[in-house]
Amino acid sequence: MPTRKPVPAVLPWLTALAAAPLVLIVAAVAATRFGGADLAVAYDLLTWTVARILAWIGLAGALIAAILALRDLKGRGLYALAAVALAGATVAGFVWRQGRDAAPAPQDVTTNVQEPPVFSRAAALHRGSTPASCDAVVAVPSQVLAQQAASALVDAGFVVNRASTFEVEAAHQGAWFGFVNDAVVRIRPGRTDIRVAARDARPDGGAACRLAARIAGGLSQTR
Structure with a gap:
């Protein structure tokens, strides 16, 4: 044997x-x-x-x-x-x-590069940043409710930190190293815009665009 x-x-x-x-x-x-x-x-x-x-x-x-x-x-x-x-x-x-x-990927994205939504609570963290457009993420062509914007942000993994009738701000913390992205949803008659910006300058692999797309998808379902 x-x-x-x-x-x-x-x-x-x-x-x-x-x-x-x-x-x-x-x-x-x-x-x-x-x-x-x-x-x-x-x-x-x-x-x-x-x-x-x-x-x-x-x-x-x-x-x-x-x-x-x-x-x-x-x-x-x-x-x-x-x-x-x-x-x-x-x-x-x-x-x-x-x-x-x-791969080139903007870390500050918005649905309105001509007049991007402005951060309030996180303004100091993104001062001087120039928002860019993001493929497949477009403004919602209607005026959503603030509650709907907050719900879309929460569903996308954000924590809402400021909400008013025409603007909702939130922050998203990554699951691994805790990289933070800030988001603001601006509500106007006939149009709702989104902006997502990374706090850290390290490459994010397109995370800002993916998060903006999640928010846009959630908002489109409220129409």
Whole structure:
């Protein structure tokens, strides 16, 4: 009866190396959301510098694990599979997000570039910003109710912080590193305009446009 070959001691370490970037990213997110860590440390340094480098090192380690597993797939295959899956997913995530951030995307968008809605509560955070248009996000050609605007904002994931008869303002905090986007819905006879602007200057992968589209979609359903 053939004996199973022992698992090389390096295989568990290679699998742990493949998982290390994900663990570091989760720790960076937790440090930002619950520990108040600065984004320059948690996002720029730990995630986009250290974890990204570790991701490629982990992928190289996963390939070594796969080669070692070829000699005994039954005994070593799970280690190799886990290492390749973890490292591949991490590297793919970084490449995908990097490509998304590289695409030009305005971080201050509005449905009315000639006369954009003006922030009140968050005015100081967006002073000097020039709003741009966003594809597929257009003004609502009717006067909605303030309650409908507030409801559309809440449905889009925003928290309303100011509401009046003709204007509603809100803020949206991202689920991962807590990047904040401010929104204002301006209500006028025959037209309702939207503006969404990011507080942070880092590339957002088109988040401002996607959030504006969510608001516009919610408002269009109230007509």
